[in-house]
Amino acid sequence: MNRARFLALLGFVVALLACLPRTSSAIPVFARKYGFNCTMCHSSYPRLNDFGAKFRNNGYVLPGHGAGEKTILESPTPLALRTGAGYVFDEIKNVPGAPFQRGFQVVGLDILSAGLLSQKIGYMLIFVPGITEAPGLAGQEASLEMANLVFREIGGSPVSLRAGRFEPAYVAFSVKRHLGDSPYEVYDYSFPAGPKFSDTQTGLELRCGTRGPMRAVAGLVQGSATNRSSDNPQDGYLRLEGVLGAGEGQTAGQRIGLVGYLGRARPDASVAAPSDDAQSFERYGVDASLNASSVNLGVQYLWGRDDGALWGQGSEATWNGGFAELTVGTDFRTAFLARAEMVNEPSFIDRDVRRYTAGGRYYFEDNVAAHVEYSHQVVNTSAPDDPTEDYFTLRLDMAF
Numbered sequence: 001m002n003r004a005r006f007l008a009l010l011g012f013v014v015a016l017l018a019c020l021p022r023t024s025s026a027i028p029v030f031a032r033k034y035g036f037n038c039t040m041c042h043s044s045y046p047r048l049n050d051f052g053a054k055f056r057n058n059g060y061v062l063p064g065h066g067a068g069e070k071t072i073l074e075s076p077t078p079l080a081l082r083t084g085a086g087y088v089f090d091e092i093k094n095v096p097g098a099p100f101q102r103g104f105q106v107v108g109l110d111i112l113s114a115g116l117l118s119q120k121i122g123y124m125l126i127f128v129p130g131i132t133e134a135p136g137l138a139g140q141e142a143s144l145e146m147a148n149l150v151f152r153e154i155g156g157s158p159v160s161l162r163a164g165r166f167e168p169a170y171v172a173f174s175v176k177r178h179l180g181d182s183p184y185e186v187y188d189y190s191f192p193a194g195p196k197f198s199d200t201q202t203g204l205e206l207r208c209g210t211r212g213p214m215r216a217v218a219g220l221v222q223g224s225a226t227n228r229s230s231d232n233p234q235d236g237y238l239r240l241e242g243v244l245g246a247g248e249g250q251t252a253g254q255r256i257g258l259v260g261y262l263g264r265a266r267p268d269a270s271v272a273a274p275s276d277d278a279q280s281f282e283r284y285g286v287d288a289s290l291n292a293s294s295v296n297l298g299v300q301y302l303w304g305r306d307d308g309a310l311w312g313q314g315s316e317a318t319w320n321g322g323f324a325e326l327t328v329g330t331d332f333r334t335a336f337l338a339r340a341e342m343v344n345e346p347s348f349i350d351r352d353v354r355r356y357t358a359g360g361r362y363y364f365e366d367n368v369a370a371h372v373e374y375s376h377q378v379v380n381t382s383a384p385d386d387p388t389e390d391y392f393t394l395r396l397d398m399a400f
Helices: 003-018 030-034 050-057
Strands: 042-044 080-093 100-118 121-128 143-151 159-166 201-208 214-221 235-244 254-265 279-292 295-306 317-329 334-344 352-365 368-380 388-399
Touching: none
Parallel strands: none
Antiparallel strands: 080 100, 080 388, 100 121, 121 143, 143 159, 159 201, 201 214, 214 235, 235 254, 254 279, 279 295, 295 317, 317 334, 334 352, 352 368, 368 388
C-alpha cells in the first residue's frame, strides 16, 4: 500500500467519521464514582482537559470538594479495563530483516484502578498483563506501568507528593494520554538502553504552586535500566511552568514550560565502553501548549548531552529534537491530530529521524472510539536508500 493510497483512505475515513450522529455516555473509573461523563475530565478521551489536569494533580479529588470525597470503601469498585481491536498495517523498508505486519488484531489490554484511600491520599494503579503474540493478537510483556500514591495538601499547603511508579512531570505532553498511537520520537530517544522520556519511572515527585499561574515540580527517580539494583537513585529533574489566562494550558490558557534533567547511568553491555562505571547525562527542554477555541498547538524541544562512554565513544555526544502537534476537537464527537517531528542524532551517527502523523477519532460513546491514523517515518542517512516506515491503523478503542 503506497503513501497516496494511505492518505486517500485516511481522508475518506475521517470525513465519514465527521458525518456520524452524536451520542453520550460515561466511562469508568471516576465517571462511575461521580456519575458524570468522561468529557468532564477529557476533551477527547484519553487526552485530559483543564479540569482533568487539575483533578489528577489534586490527587484524584475534585477541586474544592476534598471534605466530601468518598474513599474506595465508600464508592463503587474502582476498576476499569482498556483495550482496542482493528486493522493494523506496518511496513518498514530498506532495513534487512524488519518485520512486516498487516491484518486484524486485538491490540493491548490495561487494567486500571484509582481513587482515594483517605481524604488526603489518592492512588493510581495500571497493570499491563502479559499476552503471548498470536495471529490476530498483539503480544505484550507483563508490567506494572503505574503504581503510586499522592499525598495532597501537605500541612494544609498547595504542595503534594507523588510516590511510587508514575509518568513524571518532565513529560510536557503525556505519552499515556495523548490522542495518537504512533510514538513521540524525541521522547523515545536516548543512548543505548538508556531511560526514555516515554517510560514511566519509580521515585518521588514534589509538586507545588498549583493554586496560582506558576508551579514547580521536582523529582528524584531510579533512572536508567542499565543501573544496578544496588545503585542509589541519582536522577533528578525540575520543571517550571506558567499559564497565561484562565485554564491549565490543556484546553484553555497558554502554558509555557522549562525542564531540566540530570542523571547518571552505566553503559549498556552492547556498548564497547572502557568500564561500566556510571556516566552522566543531561536533558534540557522548552515547551508550549497554546489554545484558541477548540484548537491546541503543542510544541516541544529537547536538547541532550551524554558522556561519550554511554555511546561507546571517547568524547561527549549531543543531540536534539522536538515536535509540533495540532489537535482539534469539534461539537460532533470527533477529534483530529496532525504532528511533525524530528530528532537530530549525535554527529558520529550521521543519521536523523523525521516523522509525520495525521489521524482522527469519532466517539460512538464516551468509552468507545473509532481511531484512524497514518504515520510516516524516514531515517535520513548517507546510504542511497533511507529506511522508512509506513504505519496505518483503523480500530476501536474501548474502556469499560
